[in-house]
Amino acid sequence: MIINFSERAHNHNWDLDPIVRSLLDTDFYKLLMLQFIWKHFRTTNVAFSLRNRNATMRLADVIRREELISQLEHVKRLRFRRSELIWLAGNTFYSTRGIFEPAFLEWLEHDFALSEYELQERDGQLDLIFSGPWVSVTMWEIYALSIVNELKTRAALKGMSEFELDILYARAKTRLWSKITRLQNVPGLAIADFGTRRRHSFLWQEYVVEAMHAELGKSFTGTSNTFLAYKHDMEAIGTNAHEIPMAMAALTDNDADLKASQYRMLELWQQTYGGSLLVMLPDTYGTTQFLEHAPNWVTGWTGQRVDSKDPFVAGDEYIQWLQKRGADPRSKLLIASDGLDVQEILSLHAYFGGEIQPGVSAMNFRDAADFHDERKWRPDRRIRFSAGWGTLLTNDFRDCHPRNEDGLEPISLVCKLRSAEGRPAVKLSDNYLKASGPPDLVEHYRRVFGLAGMANLPVVV
Amino acid sequence: MIINFSERAHNHNWDLDPIVRSLLDTDFYKLLMLQFIWKHFRTTNVAFSLRNRNATMRLADVIRREELISQLEHVKRLRFRRSELIWLAGNTFYSTRGIFEPAFLEWLEHDFALSEYELQERDGQLDLIFSGPWVSVTMWEIYALSIVNELKTRAALKGMSEFELDILYARAKTRLWSKITRLQNVPGLAIADFGTRRRHSFLWQEYVVEAMHAELGKSFTGTSNTFLAYKHDMEAIGTNAHEIPMAMAALTDNDADLKASQYRMLELWQQTYGGSLLVMLPDTYGTTQFLEHAPNWVTGWTGQRVDSKDPFVAGDEYIQWLQKRGADPRSKLLIASDGLDVQEILSLHAYFGGEIQPGVSAMNFRDAADFHDERKWRPDRRIRFSAGWGTLLTNDFRDCHPRNEDGLEPISLVCKLRSAEGRPAVKLSDNYLKASGPPDLVEHYRRVFGLAGMANLPVVV
Numbered sequence: 001m002i003i004n005f006s007e008r009a010h011n012h013n014w015d016l017d018p019i020v021r022s023l024l025d026t027d028f029y030k031l032l033m034l035q036f037i038w039k040h041f042r043t044t045n046v047a048f049s050l051r052n053r054n055a056t057m058r059l060a061d062v063i064r065r066e067e068l069i070s071q072l073e074h075v076k077r078l079r080f081r082r083s084e085l086i087w088l089a090g091n092t093f094y095s096t097r098g099i100f101e102p103a104f105l106e107w108l109e110h111d112f113a114l115s116e117y118e119l120q121e122r123d124g125q126l127d128l129i130f131s132g133p134w135v136s137v138t139m140w141e142i143y144a145l146s147i148v149n150e151l152k153t154r155a156a157l158k159g160m161s162e163f164e165l166d167i168l169y170a171r172a173k174t175r176l177w178s179k180i181t182r183l184q185n186v187p188g189l190a191i192a193d194f195g196t197r198r199r200h201s202f203l204w205q206e207y208v209v210e211a212m213h214a215e216l217g218k219s220f221t222g223t224s225n226t227f228l229a230y231k232h233d234m235e236a237i238g239t240n241a242h243e244i245p246m247a248m249a250a251l252t253d254n255d256a257d258l259k260a261s262q263y264r265m266l267e268l269w270q271q272t273y274g275g276s277l278l279v280m281l282p283d284t285y286g287t288t289q290f291l292e293h294a295p296n297w298v299t300g301w302t303g304q305r306v307d308s309k310d311p312f313v314a315g316d317e318y319i320q321w322l323q324k325r326g327a328d329p330r331s332k333l334l335i336a337s338d339g340l341d342v343q344e345i346l347s348l349h350a351y352f353g354g355e356i357q358p359g360v361s362a363m364n365f366r367d368a369a370d371f372h373d374e375r376k377w378r379p380d381r382r383i384r385f386s387a388g389w390g391t392l393l394t395n396d397f398r399d400c401h402p403r404n405e406d407g408l409e410p411i412s413l414v415c416k417l418r419s420a421e422g423r424p425a426v427k428l429s430d431n432y433l434k435a436s437g438p439p440d441l442v443e444h445y446r447r448v449f450g451l452a453g454m455a456n457l458p459v460v461v
Numbered sequence: 462m463i464i465n466f467s468e469r470a471h472n473h474n475w476d477l478d479p480i481v482r483s484l485l486d487t488d489f490y491k492l493l494m495l496q497f498i499w500k501h502f503r504t505t506n507v508a509f510s511l512r513n514r515n516a517t518m519r520l521a522d523v524i525r526r527e528e529l530i531s532q533l534e535h536v537k538r539l540r541f542r543r544s545e546l547i548w549l550a551g552n553t554f555y556s557t558r559g560i561f562e563p564a565f566l567e568w569l570e571h572d573f574a575l576s577e578y579e580l581q582e583r584d585g586q587l588d589l590i591f592s593g594p595w596v597s598v599t600m601w602e603i604y605a606l607s608i609v610n611e612l613k614t615r616a617a618l619k620g621m622s623e624f625e626l627d628i629l630y631a632r633a634k635t636r637l638w639s640k641i642t643r644l645q646n647v648p649g650l651a652i653a654d655f656g657t658r659r660r661h662s663f664l665w666q667e668y669v670v671e672a673m674h675a676e677l678g679k680s681f682t683g684t685s686n687t688f689l690a691y692k693h694d695m696e697a698i699g700t701n702a703h704e705i706p707m708a709m710a711a712l713t714d715n716d717a718d719l720k721a722s723q724y725r726m727l728e729l730w731q732q733t734y735g736g737s738l739l740v741m742l743p744d745t746y747g748t749t750q751f752l753e754h755a756p757n758w759v760t761g762w763t764g765q766r767v768d769s770k771d772p773f774v775a776g777d778e779y780i781q782w783l784q785k786r787g788a789d790p791r792s793k794l795l796i797a798s799d800g801l802d803v804q805e806i807l808s809l810h811a812y813f814g815g816e817i818q819p820g821v822s823a824m825n826f827r828d829a830a831d832f833h834d835e836r837k838w839r840p841d842r843r844i845r846f847s848a849g850w851g852t853l854l855t856n857d858f859r860d861c862h863p864r865n866e867d868g869l870e871p872i873s874l875v876c877k878l879r880s881a882e883g884r885p886a887v888k889l890s891d892n893y894l895k896a897s898g899p900p901d902l903v904e905h906y907r908r909v910f911g912l913a914g915m916a917n918l919p920v921v922v
Contacts, residue, residue: 170630173628
């Protein structure tokens, strides 16, 4: 065995093992939203903040401040590469070429820059605040989340021997494989990777995504990670997120405009994009009120993503709403994306897809009552269902630690819009416990939007 | 990432990936026996043959003849390296320095050579016959077994994608780790690796042995593989095998000498070695008759290895025999080495070691009746127990294949003495089904030695 001297010397001399390797290493919807913001809110100033919702996990004790800063500074120095921009310009997204305008791509190449940030330690937590023009701030979300998550991973791996690391990954791969084999040969299944933000590490996400791509065939519809889609010729998946309706809500001056802002956002979006990119996220201020008061043209949208409601309930609600409004739900798309794992994916697929398949039995329903309820178990497709599989795809290391320590458990880390033009941003969501914003303003929003259809659900990841 | 051009070019150009990397890559007892043969039977001619006892596994369909020949020829070209011989001379084996005589090491360096071989295909099987001076033939056993086993492994791996291979090894490592964790923190446990001959591959055995060494502390007493002991500073384990009593039996001219030959072998061995190397293998012609007729000095031996009898029964029999002969079994050693896995190792340790430990419960006994039999469950050590863990340590890939194929199941491959000076060799063993030799001669041996204590047990691996 001849030693690779250059590799060896490089390995013990490098000063940074970068977490974010490319500005494309972000969710595709961030790029769609960036163009949207660049078009409609180019001068709007916002603030985002990164918070850990698990108070018991003291991140500041685990992650060294200088490490975090080096990684953030590394991302600030990154530029979109020529071939990445050519790919954005020339690739087909959702069967459409030219989704990104030449002027936007020019701007990305020459003028895009990430905002400054402030790092504070408080109660053992690391608070990161990003503020400045929305177009400079928004992209921090995914970079910051994946950096903090991977630094936490690295900290947990630090004390492990080479052999223990090997066992850790052997166990995680065994787990991954057992998940993949359960998903093989299920007709009509559609799953995408949504796990960038809470991934164990970039390299692990890449491994997982390549495995899914190789083993699930067309059931694996793509990845939200634009860099992985670019690097491995996969579909880039995603449309939009809460930050847009939240900012547009914050910018209103009265309750009528506030309530209308959630539809105004949809109008602007469909002006900007069309076709398959018309997937709405109706839960920002509660799905039930959103649907009830929606203008009729909203039934023309391709589908909805369910993020904070029990997806069985949310899907039924959407189907009934479509039927009531005279639309055929079977041509619409329902995307679930909150804390999914194999069991729930198969159950949701069976429940909405309606096909009875080998390996999908009563066990795949949440409970036996659902299975025996004939109204819920139909031979026909009720709606097109697709799973956006996140944390439990790209960061399921539960019980994989060789010494059974818990440093690798995923934490509920979020990076959210805090304010727009100095006005605090509020999100209610369908889960009462997930509301965010200053308490008095949350109360005000609750009065405006009501509490219809909201529930308390445990926040998993 | 800078490509290592020399490695890459080497990888797609090499003509042989050798299976046996060193003449030390053999069971330690082969070297002890080689010196014994060199001293006492230097001119004796023998024949060994390699056979696959699983008729359903058609080896000749799986292993290419030329591949097998290239590997065998590679071993024939190997020589003991200077530093290996210095290690044999200078190392302490079983607390004794100078176990190998200078004249023997001289001979190893200058005169040792492997015999010729004949390769025949018959009914889809590969039969290998090695014949010539015993000192040139005996070492083939382990080299040939590990070559054929690893070629079988390589054939099974050939159709797998890189990802499938990765999953295969992830599963096998996960399995290995679950075994190791069950064995951790069991006071007084003693386990050695005996898995060279039926290993999955050399590199996998090396991985397994290093893992055991790192994780089990002094419970891992060493490896029978001399090359691994040399390479990783471990204890080399082993004493002797059936070929010696079988050859000495074949060379006798009458029934009285035949019956006496099993003790004559012990006399010669203790003339040659002493101390801890006095571990006998009493099952060649049946343990029960062996003990019953043994001269009293046999109680002075350190212990026995159980190879073909239920080790619970064999241990009890040995303990009772020692007590009847006035010897204290608690200072003696019982080594089990036939088809062991974690469950049986823990049960035997609890049964003979007598210590009640966390994790060792009724479940660790073969059946609940044993656990409730108070005579069998004692707080004191009854005998020193040690496990020689073989195939299910170094080749447990059951259910690890990503497509659930069975090409990696271990097979019952043996390489045995067939004749000495043209006279057929016979083994009876404690397992009636494991008898080997020409049928009429087996019958003759059975009349001479009797059938006391023999049973039919399934042959696992």
